[in-house]
Amino acid sequence: MRTPSSPPPPGPLLNVVGVSKSLGGKLLLDRVSLSLNRGELKVLIGPSGGGKSTLLQCIHFLLAPDEGDVFLDGVSAREMGKKNIRSFRQEIGMIFQDFNLFDHLSAQNNVAIALRRVKKIPKKEALERARLELRRVGLSGKEELYPAQLSGGQKQRVSIARALAMDPKIMLLDEPTSALDPELIGEVLNVIQDLSEGGMTMLMVTHQVGFASHLTEEILFMENGRITESGPPALLLGEASRSRTYEFCSKFMEISGRDPAAARPSSK
Amino acid sequence: MPMGTFDFYANVLIPALNHGLWISVKIIVPSSLLGIAIGILVGAGRALGNAWLTRVLNAYVALFRGTPLVVQLMMWFYGLPSLSLWLEKNFGPGAAPVADLFRLSPYAASVIAFAMCSGAYQSEYIRGALLSIKRGQFLAALSLGFTKSQAFWSVTLPVALRRALPGCGNEIVYLIKYSSLAMLVTMNELTGETKAIASLYFRHLECYLLTALYYLALVTLATVFLRRLEKALSVPGERID
Structure with missing residues (x-):
């Protein structure tokens, strides 16, 4: 537990460096790097099977990456070793798509x-x-x-x-609203929004593009085990960007009949 | 030896059956508890262990489910002492402490035989229940900082045991009835007593009918107890029928 007298070390709170992971001979993550500053919320989107969930599990070391390392507050997960990895995990909160309550x-x-x-x-x-x-x-x-x-x-x-x-110092959210009926999504998103506004650092996998673009400074687009595009929502989701992100998100928006660039979160 | 029906029941049959019943209970209770303990350990090992452990435990289950219980019981009681003789013959008196281990009393042979057989069946119910639980709850526990064994004991197993309970109860009901095989290794339990009295007095029908009622009562008691246990352990909101 940090006391006010010891200021946090400089640099990003979470730093993922060149993480690769193969399972069953298939390369699921291909040298993925990303970083989050304190209080920042970043959104990870992309097609299923693109490696998003695997990435979250690797950051959490629930799956040990084959290569690369994860730093939380400057502390290397790899150097913690098998015995201490639990204290590393405690500092990272994980939210699963299907809740996994006991x-x-x-x-x-x-x-x-x-x-x-x-x-x-x-x-x-x-x-x-x-x-x-x-x-x-x-x-x-x-x-x-x-x-x-x-x-x-x-x-x-x-x-x-x-x-x-x-x-936790940081929360990883893996499609927290994907298993919910539409009328129940709002109550969960409101909690997430409150947390973010309260300064919680979060990395969130979601298809709620509208909600995400309102809260985040940066969207990461992930496909085939790599982060292929990243940038502020206004840029990536603009039709003019011709981005893969726009193309992907517009498919989602067609269903709800909205333009991704104009997407706004549901009112609180 | 002429004897009135009332006298026969009151002074011969019922006291003998009550004595037998007590012996039966002394066999059934420890065998079923041991059987469940073996079932949990073996079931967990088979569901979650590494390849070698799983192989060894699978072999145990295949052996004990695949051979008649009578044969197993005979092995424990009459078979093992032959091993003692062989040991003493080949290794001299020094082998006696080990050799003596293989000379089981009728009671020990019965409890071991029933527990080992019951454990093999119980492990099937436990294994199935463990596999039916989504890995998610286990992952969630790890993500909160649980060790793997903490996650197993405080999350996976409590959920699995509730699911396995109806099957495990069924196995205990079987055990109550196959405990009668203990008479084959000279135990004077319920069925053994009955056989002795029935042959002596040549009143087979009455004797076996009454014995059947005794077993029925035992099974009913066990069923009621297991139902209560299931209810007490049931999780609100989840259906049990």
Whole structure:
């Protein structure tokens, strides 16, 4: 935990350097590099199978990259070694497309269990912290409900609370709204927007181009295991850009009948 | 030896069956608990272990599911002592401590045989349940900083055990009934007692009918208990039928 007397080291908070990964003889990530500054939100878009989820898992070292390294606050994940990689992971919050809540635990215990098992916080304190985090994502009063009793949007908010409780330095979000019914997407996006405005550093895979372009300074387009385009949304999503990003996003927008450049997030 | 029906029931059959019942329970309870413990370890090893471990455990399951339980029981009780003799013959009296291990009492042979066989079946239910759980919950636990074994014990296994419970309960019901095989290795459990009395008094129909009722009561009791356990462990919002 950083104290105010020790200023954060200069440079980006997250630095991904030349990460490659092959699985089953297929090259999924091909020397991917990117960096995020403190408080920054970057959006990763691109076709499925392009390597986005693999990249997030490699940043988290849930999948060890074959080559390259990930630095968080200047600390190399590779140098942490197998034993200490868990403390590296604790500092990175991960949000999954299908929530991955623990089925057998109530919302409150879903949030509290990692505090107890990993951070060794006493039960009472952990539950109190869990209650606070659930309130933060608008789920006061739902503490005792189990995943099977929650809507998709509520489940995703529990999973966000679960990640936040670990005080991560950065959050990785892997299509957090893709498994949700359209009317439930807004409540999750609102939480993400609040987090971003509160200064949380985030890397988010999403197809919500409109929402993303409103919040982010930079869109990264990923295809065939590489980041092939990057730039501010206004530039990449302009029709004049003739970018692969525009071409890809316009296919999404055709469905909703909107122009990607004009896309704006749903009102709060 | 003329004897009234009431006398026969009150003073011969029922006391004998009650004695047998007690022996049966003493066989069934430890074998089923051991069987579940073996099932969890073997099932987990088969679902999550490396290739070699999986191979060894698969061989265990194939052997114990693939041969008659009677044959296994005979091996444990009558077969193993031959090994003791062979050891002592070839390695002299020094081998006695090891050789003695292979001379099982009828009770030990029964419990080991039933637990090993039951464990093989239980591991199938546990393995299936473990594989049915999406890897996502395990990944989520790792992403929060759990170790792999923490993630297994506090996330994957609790969910899997709930799913495996109906199958495991079924296996326990089987075990209650196949515990009767213990009479073949001289155990005077429920069926053994019945056979002795029935032959002595030549009242087979009554004796076996009453014994059947005893087993039925045991199974019913176990079923009720397992149902309660399932209910108590069920997760709100998830259906159990």
